[in-house]
Amino acid sequence: MTMTLKSRAPELFDVYTWRDALAEFVATFLFIFIGCGSVVASGIAAGGTLDSGRLVAIALGHGFAIALLVYGTAKISGGYINPAVTFAAVVTKQITVTKGAMFVVLQLAGAVLGAVVLSVVVPDAVEGNLGAHALGAGVSAWMGLIAEIVLTFVLVFTVFATAMNPKKNMGNLAPLAIGLSILVIHLVAVPLTGAGVNPARSLGPAVAAGAWANHWIYWVGPLIGAALAGLGYQAFFAPDKPGTGDGSA
Numbered sequence: 001m002t003m004t005l006k007s008r009a010p011e012l013f014d015v016y017t018w019r020d021a022l023a024e025f026v027a028t029f030l031f032i033f034i035g036c037g038s039v040v041a042s043g044i045a046a047g048g049t050l051d052s053g054r055l056v057a058i059a060l061g062h063g064f065a066i067a068l069l070v071y072g073t074a075k076i077s078g079g080y081i082n083p084a085v086t087f088a089a090v091v092t093k094q095i096t097v098t099k100g101a102m103f104v105v106l107q108l109a110g111a112v113l114g115a116v117v118l119s120v121v122v123p124d125a126v127e128g129n130l131g132a133h134a135l136g137a138g139v140s141a142w143m144g145l146i147a148e149i150v151l152t153f154v155l156v157f158t159v160f161a162t163a164m165n166p167k168k169n170m171g172n173l174a175p176l177a178i179g180l181s182i183l184v185i186h187l188v189a190v191p192l193t194g195a196g197v198n199p200a201r202s203l204g205p206a207v208a209a210g211a212w213a214n215h216w217i218y219w220v221g222p223l224i225g226a227a228l229a230g231l232g233y234q235a236f237f238a239p240d241k242p243g244t245g246d247g248s249a
Helices: 002-008 015-046 052-073 083-091 097-121 141-164 171-189 199-209 217-236
Strands: none
Touching: 015 052, 015 097, 015 199, 052 171, 083 097, 083 141, 083 199, 083 217, 097 199, 141 171, 141 217, 199 217
């Protein structure tokens, strides 16, 4: 049975694939700790209200964290740090189903651990919901779902345009572009949905704080948006124009 499993899913027995998955675990752990930490810390500074200064602080915290962590892991695991991005990579055959599943499991585990560790170091009086995602005032479930689809599309389209196309990627600038996309997404989405676009980022504080209201939105929306962006980019923008494919004209 072991030989059959090894022949069908050899990556489960590959030390380098596990190394890559471990990098995703560490990066997602740090992202949740820093991202959720920016929500808690800015809440302390702003007295719990979401004013424009706090909104910018949260956006900067998440955007810079992703840029730094993608820089740190891009040459190891690819720097996915997001089950939605991983899902898009799987459906477009950038990585295998086995490797994608390993990444997602380790990303989710890292997210939960990151939120739990944050809950340990934050005083109970200011802990709140640890930055768990929730719909803003007057935002319906369908409004939130559409926002999550569109904004995850922005993120994953940026990832594919700057990092996943070997002929058109931006090299060392790709992590910065991805971080900036997270930053601008948060500027728009924090008052609406809390800015999910990453099921791991949504799951970690939900587990640690027990905040599950409308949690399904933060899975369904990002997965739909990611698949649309990945498949759309591959279909319409990845192919080269005639005569420009390899520089040979």
